[in-house]
Amino acid sequence: MNSPLAAPLLAIEGLRTVFATDDGEVAAVDGVDITVQRGRTLGIVGESGCGKSMLSLSVMGLVPAPGRIASGRIVFDGEDLAGLPAERLRTLRGKRIAMVFQEPMTSLNPVYTVGFQIVEAMRVHDPRTPYGELRSRAIAALERVRIAAPAQRFDAYPHQLSGGMRQRVMIAMALACSPDLLIADEPTTALDVTVQAQVLDLLRDIQRDTGMAIVLITHDLGVVAGMADEVAVMYAGRVVERAPVADIFNDPQHPYTLGLLGSMPRIEDERERLLVIEGSLPPPGRVPAGCRFHPRCVFGTHACTLQDPPLFSLGPRHGAACIHAPVERFSMQRTTEEAA
Ligand SMILES: Nc1ncnc2c1ncn2[C@@H]1O[C@H](COP(=O)(O)OP(=O)(O)O)[C@@H](O)[C@H]1O
Ligand SMILES: [Mg+2]
Incomplete structure (x- = not known):
């Protein structure tokens, strides 16, 4: 490590x-x-x-x-x-670097078998490797993502697989080149x-x-x-x-x-x-001045409208972008401001 x-x-x-x-x-x-x-x-x-x-x-x-x-x-x-x-x-x-997305159906091409698509993903990086070997590697990749009967599934089309299986195929493709x-x-x-x-x-x-x-x-x-x-x-x-x-x-x-x-x-x-967040996320371009979370924050104070807080260090690997952190101070801070 x-x-x-x-x-x-x-x-x-x-x-x-x-x-x-x-x-x-x-x-x-x-x-x-x-x-x-x-x-x-x-x-x-x-x-x-x-x-x-x-x-x-x-x-x-x-x-x-x-x-x-x-x-x-x-x-x-x-x-x-x-x-x-x-x-x-x-x-x-x-x-x-490889990426897998939320919806595997939109990332897989419906007109090609999943095996073909894994082979093509491998071929991009191994253009000289013969098809037979890429096919064996693709079947091994399907096995690695725990797809049962991988040799048969190699010839399946995306719509013939469940959502979970399609996501496994996407992971197999992402792993094709050992990212x-x-x-x-x-x-x-x-x-x-x-x-x-x-x-x-x-x-x-x-x-x-x-x-x-x-x-x-x-x-x-x-x-x-x-x-x-x-x-x-x-x-x-x-x-x-x-x-x-x-x-x-x-x-x-x-x-x-x-x-x-x-x-x-x-x-x-x-x-x-009690801390369930009310309101909704501002879209880009509608972010409020000051702390961008303050309009939804149960601990928000006037000071929160004045500056956009950086990530304050609260420990060697812990940071939070809140002027009232650490958290024990939230309620006290509020009471003090209300009294002022
Ligand atoms: N093509 C685009 N033009 C303008 N705004 C966009 C476009 N694509 C995404 N956005 C906006 O960017 C913000 C972040 O989107 P996104 O990264 O997809 O959010 P998340 O993945 O966290 O749900 C959203 O408000 C979204 O509406
Ligand atoms: Mg998203």
Whole structure:
């Protein structure tokens, strides 16, 4: 295991990804800093629309027009991807960095067999390898993602497989070239709970066997609980808290994280339930001044409207973007301001 002091596999610094709209450019990712250590799993959590997919597409160089990376660095193994020529990026993508998406049906081509599609994914990086050998490797890959009767399934079309099986096929394709980093964007959101657990188990086993790093993106804190080493909580295009996974659950410091935990169904405690977040996420371009979470925050004070808080350090690996953190001070702060 690498020490935390070793150079990270991926370091994102000050990333801003914007979209051109009729009202000018709006930021979907608005100044994100993130690091991923080799062989480890970073969970990225936040409600739908907070910029998780735009962040992952930025790393992959796949931001759709009219979007673009406006500023920041995406340093992968010492190389800044944000400034890379398209051709070099294509080589890295799928070879050292692979991605699986939420909806495998839209990523698989319905007119080709799954075997053919895995072979093609391998052929991009091994153009000289004969078909027979790629076919054997593809069948081995299907076996590795625990698809039963892989030789028969090689000839199946996507619609002949269940959602869970299609997601396994996508993982097999992503692994075809032994990536150092797998970005999994809501990989289990479309699956029922049992199949979801099986796919997460599979990812964990593959990581143990290969040592690849994983960025696991989800709107569901429950998904990161058993998977992630570190967690970054995103809100409105920004990371508002990051910490080792145990601290996120046992010592959350940002009111938004507290709210996400309060929204988790298994928490029955009365005190936690009071923290369920009211209101909705502001879209890009409508982010309020000051702390972007303050209009929805049960601990919000006048001071929160005045400055956009940076990530304050609350421990060696724990940061939260809240002027009232650490959390014990929330209630006291409020009482003092109300009295003033
Ligand atoms: N092509 C686009 N043009 C303008 N805004 C977009 C575009 N694509 C996504 N967005 C906006 O960017 C924000 C972040 O989207 P996304 O990264 O998909 O969120 P998440 O994956 O966290 O649900 C959303 O508000 C979304 O509406
Ligand atoms: Mg998304």
